[in-house]
Amino acid sequence: MCKIGIPRGMFFYDYYPFWKEFFEGLGIETVVSPKTNKEVLNAGIFSCVDEACLPVKIFHGHVEKLRDNVDYIFIPRIMSIERMEYCCPKVLGLPDMVKYSVKNVPQIIDTRINLRKSNIGYKKSVYETGKYLEKDLWEIRSSYTKAKKSYERYIYLLNKGVVPIEAIKMYNKAFKDINYSSSSHELTIMILGHPYVVYDEYLNMNLISKLMKNNVKIITPEMISKEEINKYSSKLPKRMFWTHGKRIVGSAFSLIEKRKIDGIIYLSSFGCGMDSILIDLVERKAISNGMPFTLLTLDEQTGEAGINTRIEAFIDMMKWRNKDENNISAFR
Amino acid sequence: MADFYMGVDVGSVSTNIVILDEEDNIVWKKYLRTQGKPIDILKEGLHDIRKELGDINISGVGTTGSGRQLAGLILGSDVVKNEITCHAVSALDFMPNIKTIIEIGGQDSKIIIIRDGIVVDFAMNTVCAAGTGSFLDRQAFRLGVPIEQFGKTALRSDNPVRIAGRCAVFAESDMIHKQQLGHNQEDIIWGLCQALVRNYLNNVGKGKEILGPIAFQGGVAANEGIKRAFEETLKQEVFIPENFDVMGAVGVSLLAKAEAKRKKSTSFKGLNISDINYKVKGIECNDCANLCEIIEIQEDQNILARYGDKCGKWTNAIKDKTKLA
Numbered sequence: 001m002c003k004i005g006i007p008r009g010m011f012f013y014d015y016y017p018f019w020k021e022f023f024e025g026l027g028i029e030t031v032v033s034p035k036t037n038k039e040v041l042n043a044g045i046f047s048c049v050d051e052a053c054l055p056v057k058i059f060h061g062h063v064e065k066l067r068d069n070v071d072y073i074f075i076p077r078i079m080s081i082e083r084m085e086y087c088c089p090k091v092l093g094l095p096d097m098v099k100y101s102v103k104n105v106p107q108i109i110d111t112r113i114n115l116r117k118s119n120i121g122y123k124k125s126v127y128e129t130g131k132y133l134e135k136d137l138w139e140i141r142s143s144y145t146k147a148k149k150s151y152e153r154y155i156y157l158l159n160k161g162v163v164p165i166e167a168i169k170m171y172n173k174a175f176k177d178i179n180y181s182s183s184s185h186e187l188t189i190m191i192l193g194h195p196y197v198v199y200d201e202y203l204n205m206n207l208i209s210k211l212m213k214n215n216v217k218i219i220t221p222e223m224i225s226k227e228e229i230n231k232y233s234s235k236l237p238k239r240m241f242w243t244h245g246k247r248i249v250g251s252a253f254s255l256i257e258k259r260k261i262d263g264i265i266y267l268s269s270f271g272c273g274m275d276s277i278l279i280d281l282v283e284r285k286a287i288s289n290g291m292p293f294t295l296l297t298l299d300e301q302t303g304e305a306g307i308n309t310r311i312e313a314f315i316d317m318m319k320w321r322n323k324d325e326n327n328i329s330a331f332r
Numbered sequence: 333m334a335d336f337y338m339g340v341d342v343g344s345v346s347t348n349i350v351i352l353d354e355e356d357n358i359v360w361k362k363y364l365r366t367q368g369k370p371i372d373i374l375k376e377g378l379h380d381i382r383k384e385l386g387d388i389n390i391s392g393v394g395t396t397g398s399g400r401q402l403a404g405l406i407l408g409s410d411v412v413k414n415e416i417t418c419h420a421v422s423a424l425d426f427m428p429n430i431k432t433i434i435e436i437g438g439q440d441s442k443i444i445i446i447r448d449g450i451v452v453d454f455a456m457n458t459v460c461a462a463g464t465g466s467f468l469d470r471q472a473f474r475l476g477v478p479i480e481q482f483g484k485t486a487l488r489s490d491n492p493v494r495i496a497g498r499c500a501v502f503a504e505s506d507m508i509h510k511q512q513l514g515h516n517q518e519d520i521i522w523g524l525c526q527a528l529v530r531n532y533l534n535n536v537g538k539g540k541e542i543l544g545p546i547a548f549q550g551g552v553a554a555n556e557g558i559k560r561a562f563e564e565t566l567k568q569e570v571f572i573p574e575n576f577d578v579m580g581a582v583g584v585s586l587l588a589k590a591e592a593k594r595k596k597s598t599s600f601k602g603l604n605i606s607d608i609n610y611k612v613k614g615i616e617c618n619d620c621a622n623l624c625e626i627i628e629i630q631e632d633q634n635i636l637a638r639y640g641d642k643c644g645k646w647t648n649a650i651k652d653k654t655k656l657a
Contacts, residue, residue, distance in 0.1 A: 037621040202622075206642075283539055292453060305398045306440070310456055313416035317451045 002133075003029045004109065005066030005073045008036070009059035010091060013164045013195045013222065017154040018147045019074060022126065025143025026135050031070050033062040036202035038302075040065055045300070047101050054269045054299055055196040056090050056097070058203060063102050073098075074109045076125075080116035085243045088274055109133075158223045163208060165199050185217035187318055190255055192248050192282060193267035193275075195222060197298065204267055205304050207296075207311070211265075214315055219261060224251035232257070236281070245278050252282045256289050262318045263292035265311075270299040292318055335391040337592070338600075339585025340377075340407065341418070341578065342370050342399030345438025345465055346551060348578040349377045351385070352585045356425070360385055361578050370399045371610050371629075374406060378606040392592030393600040394418075394584035398439070405629065405637045406610065408601040411588045418583030420444050420451045423547045425586060426573040431543040434562065434570070435579075436532070436552035438465040443537050455536050465551050467500050471507065471524060475517060482521060486557025489522035497527030525557035529565055544568045549579040608632055617641060 004023050006016060016032075023030050033040070036058055044061025063073055075095045078087050090097070095110035111129045115121045123144070130140035157167040189211060191198055198204065198220055208218055221229075224247075233240055233250030240246040255261045264286055268275040279295060286293035294314050296307060334353065341348040347370060351360040362380060364373050381388070394411035395403040396418040404412040415435075423433045424446065433444040441464050445453040457464065472479040493515045496506040503524070510520055533542075546568065552558055553576040562570045575582060592598045611630040616623055626640040638646050 034621065038623040039621040287453075287539055290452075294455070306456075309398065309414045309416070312414040313454060316414065316417045317454065320450050321452060 001027070001029060002071040003031055003069070005031045005033065005063075005070035005106070007059055007062035007066060007073065007075070008033045009062045009200070010055060010094065010196045011076075011078060013168065013199045015076065015078075016168065018151040019076075020147075021150040022130075022143050022147035023074075025146050026130060026133060026139055028133065030074075031066060033065045036061070036200050038202075041202070041300070047103070049097070049101060052090065052097070053271050054203065055194070055200070056094070058200065059094065059196075060098060060101060063098050063105060067102065067105060070106055072107050072109050073105065074111075076109075076111045076113050079112065079114040080243070081113060082115060082243045082246075083119065084116060085241050085246065086116070087243060159225055161219075161223060163218055163220060164195070164222050165201070165208065186215045187262045187315065187322075188217040188219065188260065189318075190219045190252065190261045190264045191267060192221060192252055192264055192278075194244055194248075194269075194272070197267045197269050203269070203298055204296075205298075205302070205307050207265070207267065207307070210308075210311060211315075216315070219255065221247045221251040224254060228254050242274055245274055248278050249281050253285055256285055256291050259289075259291075261291070262322065263294070263314065265314065266293070266295045268295060268297050270297050292321070334389065336388050337392040337585045337589040338381075338390050338394075338407075339418075339578075339581035339583070339588060340374070340393070340395045340397075340403050340409070341415070341580035341584065342366065342374070342395065342397040342403045343438050343580070344398055345469070346577070347373045347377065347397075347399075348581040349381070350575070350578050350581040350585055351381065351388070351390075352582070352589065356586065356589075358575060358578075358582065361575065361581075363577050366399070370402060371406065371612065374403055375606045375610075378603050382603050382606065387603060390598070390600055390603065392585070392588040392598050394588030394591070396580050396584040401639075402629070406601075406605065406631075408599045409588065410591045410595070410598055410600070411584060413584050413587055415580050416442060416444060416451070416454050416456075418580045418587065419549065420446060420583070421586050422579040422583035423549065423573070424449060425582070426579075427545055427547060427571065430545055430547050432540075432546045434532070434537075434546060434548045435550040436464060436548075436558070437550040438469075440464060441532055441536050441550075441552075443532075443540055443542075445540055445542075453540060455538075455540065457536050467503075468524075468528070468552065468555065471504070474504075475521070477517070477521070480554070483525075483554065483556035483558065485518050486522040486525045486555075487560060489516065489518040491516075491519050492526055493519045493523035495520070495523040495527040497524075497531035503527060522557060522561075525555070525561045526565075529558060529561040533565060542566060546570045548572050549576045551577050553577070610636075614640075617646065619645070 020030050040061035041058060043064040044057040047064060048057040048060040066073060075098055077095050078091050080086050095108050099108055111125050113125050126144055127140055154167055158164060211218055229247055229250030232253040233246045240249060266279055283293050296310060337352045339350045345366060347364045347366045349362045350358055353359050362377055364377055366373055393407050393409040395409045396413050396415050400412050419433055419435050423430050430446055435442045440457050442454060442456045444451055469479055472482045477485055493510050496502040507520055548559060548570045553572050559570055573579060609632055613628045615626050617626050622642050624641045626646050628638045629636045641647055
């Protein structure tokens with residue numbers, strides 16, 4: 001039986017539940033690389049080109065980790081996942097980058113996903129991948145249906161208020177009664193950024209669990225519904241043609257306008273071209289609505305003092321503000 | 333016996349200690365260079381307190397700065413607080429109607445926006461340490477000008493040279509090029525001050541509404557050149573508190589006083605800790621792929637604290653007195 005390795009990097013949290021189910025339905029074992037750690041980081045920095053951003057380097061590290069234990073590595077060539085929209089150029093070229101940077105890399109399955117013109121392209125890509133693995137049509141069809149269901153369940157959890165890292169852990173369990181958002185929280189903070197920065201606990205030095213320990217409720221862009229994102233991102237004077245950019249801006253605008261959050265923490269990896277525009281769009285919106293906003297730029301640093309100071313000060317400030325607002329009489 | 337309160341700010345470049353009396357007057361302050369040895373410098377500071385003030389009764393201690401956790405452990409402090417909050421508290425004490433605080437320290441620079449006496453916004457420099465104290469320190473050393481004279485030298489210039497301020501590496505090479513072209517030293521230094529202010533306002537102060545009164549604090553506020561560059565760019569007066577270099581420590585001592593009053597006691601271990609031997613031991617744990625760097629602090633023979641592990645194995649092992657390998 002052959003094994004397919006799925007690196008835990010880049011858009012892992014976007015597609016993993018679907019593809020895991022799909023491959024397993026075809027009777028193929030999937031192996032996921034471990035969570036990012038120092039070894040993964042070092043391996044990635046060593047093999048990747050120097051000018052790439054840290055998440056791309058980490059992705060290379062994950063491939064290195066899987067390299068010797070699998071027959072195939074799954075790196076979809078995600079060109080477009082929405083009509084007339086694109087992804088970051090580094091995502092488009094990821095299979096090629098890996099192919100030429102990582103030595104002795106196993107066969108790469110670089111399923112091309114291009115939905116720029118129409119939405120049916122996705123099903124076609126899935127079927128082609130199945131055919132590539134020499135499976136018959138009947139098998140492919142039934143795994144596709146199963147995978148779609150599993151993915152829908154995952155999205156359902158996210159919309160219920162479960163942070164993707166948690167959702168990945170629990171999506172295949174019974175999910176009937178999750179009252180995840182019922183406990184009371186002192187503050188609600190939105191964490192913005194690309195999924196590969198927000199959900200990589202090593203890269204962002206455990207930001208989400210640090211905030212959760214401080215009794216903060218977390219909302220991320222992936223937890224906002226597509227309709228909501230489209231509605232609010234369309235308020236921009238010009239259409240946002242990056243899907244992930246649209247997700248970040250749309251979800252942030254929606255929560256800022258509805259005042260559902262106490263503040264925004266933007267996580268950006270150093271040198272991100274898309275972020276250079278997105279940060280400014282969100283920050284201006286936040287400032288004009290009196291919403292606290294802070295930016296954390298991440299790179300290879302592992303000293304946590306700097307990031308801890310910023311988080312602590314940010315939480316302090318929001319509590320200070322809330323206390324003050326409560327002190328003002330409503331009848332003034 | 334009178335009560336005193338101590339605030340300690342362990343920064344990357346300097347360790348500042350202040351002692352306040354019951355009326356919030358600063359009775360003693362010390363600005364020490366951290367020199368990468370925070371524990372030794374802290375002990376030296378406490379030793380100086382005993383020598384100069386005698387065994388005074390300290391009823392509350394607070395620590396801040398990037399070394400606040402470490403200092404807090406050693407001193408047994410009542411409050412461990414981040415620098416932003418501490419600077420805001422002390423600036424509000426200095427000038428209750430303050431609206432903007434510019435703070436430039438050794439390794440980071442911040443802007444704190446205050447409206448009606450509360451912090452409503454702040455920003456810190458992102459990844460680059462360009463435009464902070466350590467960069468100025470290095471340039472002063474390279475040019476052979478004592479850092480204390482740096483600002484005064486800048487003020488003598490009447491023909492500033494434009495220096496690239498976006499990145500410390502670019503700034504340094506730009507300075508060297510200009511110096512090789514034969515520009516005056518004071519012109520280059522004044523150009524550097526302007527570049528630093530430009531970089532600060534574009535990077536840290538980006539998108540912030542900078543309204544007066546403005547306070548300028550942190551070690552770099554000693555530099556008159558930077559002050560003037562700020563005033564020229566912002567077109568208004570910039571106020572420098574008398575104790576600009578120890579404002580973080582002042583802030584945290586005010587917080588410590590409030591906290592000690594609230595709980596009616598202090599967890600301070602006493603000034604005699606300057607006699608205790610502290611040892612720091614570090615290992616790289618090889619038990620999993622994370623390769624955490626673990627730090628252990630020993631107080632004489634006892635383990636005081638241990639941190640740095642992601643899984644908590646070493647931190648939790650303190651209770652059963654397992655020694656680090």
